[in-house]
Amino acid sequence: MYAVDIPRVEFAVIGGSSTFSINFPQDLNAPDVQILAENLIFPTPYGDSPSLKLFTIAEKKVITVRMHGWRRGVSRGKASQQLFWVLREAGVKKILAEGGVGAINHLLKPRDILVASDYLDFSMRKDVGLDGDFLLTMRQPVCPVLRNALLQAAEKCSWGKERIFDRGIYAVTDGRHFESPAEIIMLGRLGADIVGQSMCPEVYLAREIGACYGRVDIVTNYAEGVIRDWEHQELTDIFYHEASRMGNILLEAMRQIDARQECGCADLRHPTLLKE
Template sequence: MSFAREEIPRVQFAVIGGSSTFSLNFPEDLEREDTEVLRTDLIFDTPFGESPAFKLVRTGDKEFLTCKMHGWRPPAVSRGQASQQLFWVLKEAGVERIYVEGGVGSINPLLELRDLVIPDDYIDHSMRQDVGLGGPYLMIMREPICPTGAEILYRVAKKHLAGTDRHVFKRGTYVNTDGRHFESRAEVQMFRSWHGDFVGQSIAPEVYLAREIGACYTGIYMVVNYAEGIIRDWDHKDLSDIFYGEGKKIGNILLDALKETPAEAVGCNCRALRKETLLQVKNGNR
């Protein structure tokens, strides 16, 4: 059975937009001569409902699919459904490497506003842990973030922040919560005791779905607020200034990283950490 209302483009790469590029018309507002939008408003029928709108973009010699805000479309579509729709399209497109961006709150008091963090691990404190695409796989999460993609993002981000007092970190633990609200002070102190470094709402279930489709997954996240009880009370104006003032920088980091990313996955074990499940019924026996 075919679910697509039109043919899904075949691409190796995808960029999932989050809060940092939400204020942009990405990538058009970057006005880059090396980047061309090939198609817009690509919406597909999936087994989980109608997909978010995608763009097909070429930057340098690479074509990629991109969509806004992790596919979230309130209020009718839940975040879990949006993730399923998004990653089903990426699976059908043959995507092998995914870059993601978003905003996080700092739990580690060493992290300042506008610092960039590339996690190497996560803690899933959400209630969306069973979200999947139905594939017959056992996902091993010992290395959830692609180290090759992380190294590329780190190197590119350092170049973009050169000459500033801002920092880029390529290690840290992302604590995933459900939202929509921010966390309480007691919750933040609990996450800190778990050795969490920053908190957000998007890495899960995406990290599981990326593994399920056999794709490398790497995210870069901007610190947009101090978590409750850390440093000082966060200010809505700070949040607004970051959301609307940092989009172009993050967008250019993503495109430059994509241009440096090899077509073939090298230096990582991402694909080897997806195994065939043992829980299958075969000839009436398990």
């Protein structure tokens, strides 16, 4: 549904590969979730936005997108610009994201949950921004309030045997191929625990629009050269059978948070000094 008027929304969920196999949030059958609108597409200065969905949970209005807004025929950087332009215009203050990642740290194994605390950016999308003239401070890249909410939600949505890690360094690469064993060795030596493709530029764009950002990731495979070769069947099992757990973590975290930004994230962008 092509739309012009962007609704006022303070909360957003950026879906990734860990919920891609379900229709989020409908398939979770949460009694406090109500779908308000689907297939919303908005014109932006960067092209038409990805298809968005609007729902309510615990009296909060939430806007969500599937698979980071990535789609055929649109570069990933452009898709991020389109998405975050809409989030900015909507007035979004809190963003939850998710994904599937490869384990670099040898202590991690498939199906582990990790709430990232920092990142290393090896993507080629660093110049993706909006039209805001800001100096962005990244000393607190992930909102501590959102991290805590995601951790509590992950614990509540576990059966007691799943492993949940409350910190870790997310190395961002472009994909879509997996990294080489030599690249994984390099990333590990630099301190990375997991590797994926979506934390950047999302973490920069969230800071640019003044929103808090937090994410939860599930380990879907060992990175190349770690422990053992990853298996496509195991990847498939996690893709289809862990999606509901990841979706429920997002919903439970959304129930816990509010729109206040006492964490200081919104104060970490400053007017640029480089003005003509």
